[in-house]
Amino acid sequence: MLSIGAVAIAAGVTPRVVRYYEQSGLLTSERTTGGQRRxxxxxxxRVEFIQHLIRAGLTTDVIRDQLSCVNSRIATPDTIAKLAAQREFIAQRAAELNRMEQRLGELIDSAQATLVTADA
Structure with missing residues (x-):
């Protein structure tokens, strides 16, 4: 069993984030007799996965709702439909980011073509 600090360091987050995930119902811990989380x-x-989903644009409420099937290993047709909707949301977000990357590339190319150097 790991301390909150050990989980945070290994997952690349702060202990506050781990605590928030637990308070939000995304993560569970056991308590020692001294009250420390383990x-x-x-x-x-799990923390890394949650971080990826949040960066993809999902909220902690959506993640909590969808992770219940991961915990129970039981998926209903409704759960599968919700997961598919989230996958579509992520796909649309990825396409949007790809378009933005392309536009920024074009802007960089344009700026480089008109670049005035200090030697000129």
Missing amino acids: YPESAIE
Whole structure:
């Protein structure tokens, strides 16, 4: 079992983020007799996964709703439909980011073509 600090360091977040995920129902811990949180090794991967989903644009509420099927290993047709909708949301977001990357590339190319150097 790992301390909150160990999970945070391994997952690349702060202990505050780990605590927030637990308060939000995204993560669970056991408590020592002294009241300290202890997490299984799998908590590291879970925190990293949550971070990826948040960066993709999902909210903690959506993640909590969808992760319930991961925890229970039971998926209903409704859960599958919701997961598919989230996958589509992420795909649309990825396409939007790709378009923005292309536009920034064009802007960089244009700026480089008109670049005035100090020697000129």
